[in-house]
Amino acid sequence: MTSFVTSFDFHRPETVPAAVALLGGTAESKLVAGGMTLLPTIKQRLATPSALIDLSKIPQLSGITLDGGVLTIGATTRHVDVAESELVRGHIPALVVLAAGIGDPAVRNRGTIGGSVANNDPSADYPAAVLGLDGTIVTDRREIAADDFFIGLFETALQPDEMIVALRFPVPAAAGYAKFKSPASRYATVGVWVAKNAGKVRVAVTGAGPCVFRAGQMEAALEQAFEPAAVAPIKIPAAGLNSDIHADAEYRAHLVTVMAKKAVVAATQAM
Numbered sequence: 001m002t003s004f005v006t007s008f009d010f011h012r013p014e015t016v017p018a019a020v021a022l023l024g025g026t027a028e029s030k031l032v033a034g035g036m037t038l039l040p041t042i043k044q045r046l047a048t049p050s051a052l053i054d055l056s057k058i059p060q061l062s063g064i065t066l067d068g069g070v071l072t073i074g075a076t077t078r079h080v081d082v083a084e085s086e087l088v089r090g091h092i093p094a095l096v097v098l099a100a101g102i103g104d105p106a107v108r109n110r111g112t113i114g115g116s117v118a119n120n121d122p123s124a125d126y127p128a129a130v131l132g133l134d135g136t137i138v139t140d141r142r143e144i145a146a147d148d149f150f151i152g153l154f155e156t157a158l159q160p161d162e163m164i165v166a167l168r169f170p171v172p173a174a175a176g177y178a179k180f181k182s183p184a185s186r187y188a189t190v191g192v193w194v195a196k197n198a199g200k201v202r203v204a205v206t207g208a209g210p211c212v213f214r215a216g217q218m219e220a221a222l223e224q225a226f227e228p229a230a231v232a233p234i235k236i237p238a239a240g241l242n243s244d245i246h247a248d249a250e251y252r253a254h255l256v257t258v259m260a261k262k263a264v265v266a267a268t269q270a271m
Ligand SMILES: Cc1cc2nc3c(=O)[nH]c(=O)nc-3n(C[C@H](O)[C@H](O)[C@H](O)COP(=O)(O)OP(=O)(O)OC[C@H]3O[C@@H](n4cnc5c(N)ncnc54)[C@H](O)[C@@H]3O)c2cc1C
Pocket: 030, 031, 032, 033, 034, 035, 036, 037, 038, 039, 055, 075, 076, 079, 101, 102, 103, 104, 107, 110, 111, 112, 113, 114, 115, 116, 118, 119, 123, 124, 125, 126, 162, 163, 164, 165, 185, 186, 187, 188
């Protein structure tokens, strides 16, 4: 008879170096933050780690600070903490909107920003904010620009034994996020983040393709005129976009334009 019992070691380090040492100890070790993705993956036998390294007892990994126009959010900061942060609301209110729209209360009370960014689900919300804000991923050993971090489907620039410590976001002049969500999970069928800073505009799209990406044509149009009408005539090509039971590629391409217009409206209202 097949055994369905999975056994693994469980570690609860109290410092970042201790966690990194454990992670590098065996090839099959896995960090666990909120566990919202990792635990279902283990339950479905899609991952069989030999060791889990729980990050919940490392205090310096959690918290939100502002310094010199840069907002820093610790890796294990939960979605609910971002959604309820007055500091975030006062400087990048679109991040509050994004965090408050993730999943349901149970997911927001466990899920973390670091886990979301490391996982790089094609429909996750945070990657759009990180890329759209020109954020920086701070790891235990280096700083990675958002443009270099998100590589492909569930793939990032992280080394197997590398750990995210914090996310840094320069406070923009204006930013807005709009998503067309799956009614079941609230993941983004398509989500668009728009940010304006010092005359430059960044537009990051999640949910539509295998990995978050920037919409360069929309960025150029919005740098000419930061208004919804500027992106209204722009349709990104459907080729290469995701097609599934929720939406086909053509519909997703259409949604990118619709969500971009809404994100510009939201950003303009927040200015
Ligand atoms: C029902 C449901 C609905 C959801 N809806 C949404 C949604 O609407 N929008 C959305 O964006 N997300 C959604 N999520 C995802 C959720 O919000 C979490 O962000 C996501 O599950 C990962 O965060 P976590 O902290 O739970 O990570 P975990 O599950 O603990 O870890 C995920 C992966 O990241 C790695 N990891 C964790 N922390 C670090 C770190 N600091 N450094 C390096 N690697 C790390 C782990 O090893 C693992 O491989 C949903 C999840 C569920 C279950």
